Amino acid sequence: MADFVTADDGQGTGLDASSDAGFDAGEDRPRRITAPVSAGDRIFRGLLRAAGLSVFAIMGLIAFFLLYRGLQALRSSGWSFFTEQNWLTQAHVFGIAAVLPDGIIIALVALAIAVPVALTAAVFISEYAPVRIRSALVSLVDLMAAIPSIVYGLWGLFFLQPRIVGFVRWLTMHLGGVLPFLKVRTGDIDTSYTSSPFIAGTVVSLMIIPIIASLSREVFSQAPQGEREGAYALGSTRWGMVRKVVLPFGRGGVIGAVMLGFGRAMGETIAVALIISPKFLVTGHILENGANSISALIALRFGESDALSLSALMAAGLVLFLLTLLVNMVASVVIGRSRSGAATAD
Amino acid sequence: MSVIERTAQAVPTAPAERRVRLGGVTRESVLTLLGAAAGSLALDWVLYERVLPLSGAFGFLVVWYLLFLAMTWGLGRLQWDARTVRERLVQTVVGSSGVLVVALIVDQIVYVAIRGSHAASHSNFFTQSMETTATLSPITSGGALNAVVGSLEQLGLATLFAVPLGIAAAVFMSEVGGRLARPVRTVVEAMTALPSIVAGLFILGVVILSLGVQKCGFAASLALTVMMMPIVTRAAEVVIRLVPGTLREASYALGGSQWRTVLNVVLPTARPGLVTAVVLGMARGVGETSPVLLTSGFTSGMNADPFSDHQVSLPLYIWNYVRYPAPDMVARGFAAALTLMAMVLVLFVTARLIGGRRPGDLSRRQRRRLQREMAAS
Incomplete structure (x- = not known):
């Protein structure tokens, strides 16, 4: 990028006399510019390149070792690893058919709560907030992302859960008949409503709000000034301008941000593991006690010492790794293809 | 004397231009919000504590917020045309979202501070490990x-x-x-x-x-x-x-x-x-x-x-x-x-x-x- 640019011979320097003299046009090729690189620079670049390539090495090693360590379990279970709901490694009956969908359910609940809050907050920060407090709000959203997940977990377990039970009871009683996934089939006692995918998802939503909000705010704030003013000049109100200029401009970025949030929600471990009571059955009843996810399963079961149990966890971890990688790749492609993404790229 | 100078003399005492403030906070909008907040709080309390079989702080807040939005719309509609009301309502929704995010962060910090101050106020918490502390030992023993x-x-x-x-x-x-x-x-x-x-x-x-x-x-x-x-x-x-x-x-x-x-x-x-x-x-x-x-x-x-x-x-x-x-x-x-x-x-x-x-x-x-x-x- 910032190489020395030197002529490799003396002929081309100074005024270009050759064109005046009317030499053969075939001779007038662009001169190849080479940069002499000193030995020190060569070593320096080699070191930097090694550091850059180390990220490939790390990601490759992660994939390789999870596969290598999980192979024993995958061999033992075969394809039933993807169809079996139970997790009984002692009996050689185990699979991710329950933990994977259950984890996705928690992530979807989290998205359902986080997306409206994060997007409206992003619109507020980039369009409505007074300029004086804007940077403070941006910092606060960053701070929200820096709060450790175990603190969110404590908050969810001790603060939110007792206060949300009444609301959950109301939801299931009045809407459970209409919307089957809100039904609770275990009787009207408080413990039927706790440790559910809904509560875990609510807590996870707090962790993905800052991710979605900060990315969306960034794309919103890059909506072109000319188009904003054009909308105002045509008599638009502020909301009209936001709806017709800012939101369409940021659409790709927002979709990408939501997918990144989904990936993060899938991988969230500690808060989920603190709140749920594990079950190995896909029910789809999000308000009912009992939930699970791959990451929570790993966090709760890694203490089992026999080789097959650990190997099975490694295989589950590999699935989680590949899934989040896929979601992130798709998200970055979506962001890169969108108009706002093209504007934010270098 | 050029044309420009002559016109400049013709309008000698134009009043100093004042910048027009767009948007901004007016008394009406603030009072509307306050009125809607108070009214919805009262109605929410009546619904929760007297009429409907509801309980729990979370539900109370959700219902309060929905009532608040409804009342903001109603009160706005009494004074302004539909487009202005929609504008104000959007402003209220995104504003409350910003407030919610701030409140969540403050809540995390304050809650942990309140629950944590009990043990952290004993100096042994920062000078001891948990080596000799049993499950039921008092808070004055053991630390982090x-x-x-x-x-x-x-x-x-x-x-x-x-x-x-x-x-x-x-x-x-x-x-x-x-x-x-x-x-x-x-x-x-x-x-x-x-x-x-x-x-x-x-x-x-x-x-x-x-x-x-x-x-x-x-x-x-x-x-x-x-x-x-x-x-x-x-x-x-x-x-x-x-x-x-x-x-x-x-x-x-x-x-x-x-x-x-x-x-x-x-x-x-x-x-x-x-x-x-x-x-x-x-x-x-x-x-x-x-x-x-x-x-x-x-x-x-x-x-x-x-x-x-x-x-x-x-x-x-x-x-x-x-x-x-x-x-x-x-x-x-x-x-x-x-x-x-x-x-x-x-x-x-x-x-x-x-x-x-x-x-x-x-x-x-x-x-x-x-x-x-x-x-x-």
């Missing part, structure tokens, strides 16, 4: 000194590994570039989103199971390195790119080689931003629980040596003790959470204070020194 020491050591080691690697990768992307820069950036982005439990599982699989190293603080710091390195890289790359190209060219023009230019010009110019990147990475790393959970092992005693034997850190301490049924154990967990929050907040605020400057801006001390030197010469 071992966890604080473990956290600091693991974070220090992880920073030691992650910072050179992360900054070198950032320098590679911005200074060397080439065909590889883009794929490296993509992979770094994918690495930022790596589930933390997978990082723990990776170190568990490689270092502990394959290489046969005991679970220890060092293994935990390796797992933290995997989490912190991409954060440092991304933040560092952004600030290195802000370094003006003219500075690099000046260095090259003086005959500096590339490594001299990077070490003596680019990195020092970007120093405040780089420090911010490092500190943000540390703030993220210190709170990571799942990588530590899988790799460091748990011990209730003090272990200051990260290279041998199990070593507990603050997140692991919290994770372990809040799941006890004994209230004093939970209180210790919360006090550790308060300590952890304090560490994160200090790191975060430090990062913001340092990061306020752009590359090349001088700090107050540097400016004073420069003035002194100029006065002396």
Whole structure:
């Protein structure tokens, strides 16, 4: 990028006399510019390149070792690893058919709560907030992302859960008949409503709000000034301008941000593991006690010492790794293809 | 006399132009909001406490908010046309979303502070480990000194590994570039989103199971390195790119080689931003629980040596003790959470204070020194 640019011979320097003299046009090729690189620079670049390539090495090693360590379990279970709901490694009956969908359910609940809050907050920060407090709000959203997940977990377990039970009871009683996934089939006692995918998802939503909000705010704030003013000049109100200029401009970025949030929600471990009571059955009843996810399963079961149990966890971890990688790749492609993404790229 | 001058004389005393304020806060809009808030609160209370069989603070707030929006619309419709009301309603919705986010953060901090102050107010919490403390021991015995020491050591080691690697990768992307820069950036982005439990599982699989190293603080710091390195890289790359190209060219023009230019010009110019990147990475790393959970092992005693034997850190301490049924154990967990929050907040605020400057801006001390030197010469 910032190489020395030197002529490799003396002929081309100074005024270009050759064109005046009317030499053969075939001779007038662009001169190849080479940069002499000193030995020190060569070593320096080699070191930097090694550091850059180390990220490939790390990601490759992660994939390789999870596969290598999980192979024993995958061999033992075969394809039933993807169809079996139970997790009984002692009996050689185990699979991710329950933990994977259950984890996705928690992530979807989290998205359902986080997306409206994060997007409206992003619109507020980039369009409505007074300029004086804007940077403070941006910092606060960053701070929200820096709060450790175990603190969110404590908050969810001790603060939110007792206060949300009444609301959950109301939801299931009045809407459970209409919307089957809100039904609770275990009787009207408080413990039927706790440790559910809904509560875990609510807590996870707090962790993905800052991710979605900060990315969306960034794309919103890059909506072109000319188009904003054009909308105002045509008599638009502020909301009209936001709806017709800012939101369409940021659409790709927002979709990408939501997918990144989904990936993060899938991988969230500690808060989920603190709140749920594990079950190995896909029910789809999000308000009912009992939930699970791959990451929570790993966090709760890694203490089992026999080789097959650990190997099975490694295989589950590999699935989680590949899934989040896929979601992130798709998200970055979506962001890169969108108009706002093209504007934010270098 | 030109035409322009004549017209200027013809309108001699135009009143001084006053800037028209667009939008802004009017008394009507504020009173409408206050009225809607009060009315909806009263109606919510009647519904919750007298009419409907409802309970729970969360539901109360949700219903209050919905009633508030309905009343804002109704009250607005009495005074303004539909479009204005819609405008105000949108403003209220996005504004309340901003308030909600702020309230959530404040709630996290205040709640942990309140629950944690009980155990943290006893000085033994910061001077003892849990070695001789049984489940039902009173709050005046036992503490989290071992966890604080473990956290600091693991974070220090992880920073030691992650910072050179992360900054070198950032320098590679911005200074060397080439065909590889883009794929490296993509992979770094994918690495930022790596589930933390997978990082723990990776170190568990490689270092502990394959290489046969005991679970220890060092293994935990390796797992933290995997989490912190991409954060440092991304933040560092952004600030290195802000370094003006003219500075690099000046260095090259003086005959500096590339490594001299990077070490003596680019990195020092970007120093405040780089420090911010490092500190943000540390703030993220210190709170990571799942990588530590899988790799460091748990011990209730003090272990200051990260290279041998199990070593507990603050997140692991919290994770372990809040799941006890004994209230004093939970209180210790919360006090550790308060300590952890304090560490994160200090790191975060430090990062913001340092990061306020752009590359090349001088700090107050540097400016004073420069003035002194100029006065002396």
